[in-house]
Amino acid sequence: MGIAVARPESALFSPKPVVSPNGYFNRKKLLKKLESFGNGPGRINGLLDSMRASSPTRRGTDSREDQNSWTVSMFDEIMEASMGKQIVVFLDYDGTLSPIVEDPDRAFMTNEMREAVRNVAKFFPTAIVSGRCRAKVFNFVRLSELYYAGSHGMDIKGPVKGHRKGNQTVLCQPAREFLPMIDEVYKSLIEKIEYIPGAKVENNKFCLSVHYHQVKSVIKDYQQLRLNQGRKVLEIRPTIKWDKGNALEFLLESLESEDVLPIYIGDDRTDEDAFRVMQFLKRLVEWKKKKLSLLRH
């Protein structure tokens, strides 16, 4: 597959973290970048809906043939919508780049998939957005040219220095203060879980995944932590308002390019936080366009 999109020579992400006093990004600035999001009002919305509809189902019923025909039919649409824009690609890991398997430590991606991601990253800034801790997802993917947003976006880092000329590291860890608490709960869970056959607790740095049940009793005394249910997994994370959607906004805000077309591919409930942000931004762009056209007439 050949993709011809011009990539600017300058660094794609700004040199230092974008931190505004009241948060980690400036929505107004982001809106400006996305002003010409799509070639018509329903364009990106339709694209996103189709992407979601064709992502692998929980039971994995989509055939390879279905997926291939979707890829071919969407290719032209994506190319058309991206005219003059900087495409930015966001990819979830488990269930998107790797198959869902029983043992979370063995969720390897194929070399074929790694090659595909490597090729995408040659043309577009590419970020992996995962519930896993950044180091672990990096060990699976092993592509240093990518951006990684681990712990559901609570730990963001750019490509290693020197990989691409002029590229800088972006760092964002909005839940740092929760580390001791997460660690405490992790230790407590390890003790409890020892006696439960098949249960496993995974330390994802800023959040924890309990591969199965018996967790509610342990965290009931921690009001600042919440429970989230994933695929046969319970996730514990800080109550702060920060999810994969915020990670997406943070990375888009860090882009130096003015006109961007974000593409996000994911399969899980937590990816819907990012889908919601994309829908919201699109509505904002439409609203602003409508307002401008009313002012002109």
Ligand SMILES: O=P(O)(O)OC[C@H]1O[C@H](O[C@H]2O[C@H](CO)[C@@H](O)[C@H](O)[C@H]2O)[C@H](O)[C@@H](O)[C@@H]1O
């Ligand atoms: O955001 P993601 O990259 O999709 O991470 C979400 C969770 O993924 C992993 O668990 C899931 O995949 C495992 C391996 O296939 C599977 O055994 C488990 O049942 C799934 O829930 C990861 O282990 C979790 O820590 C992540 O929260």
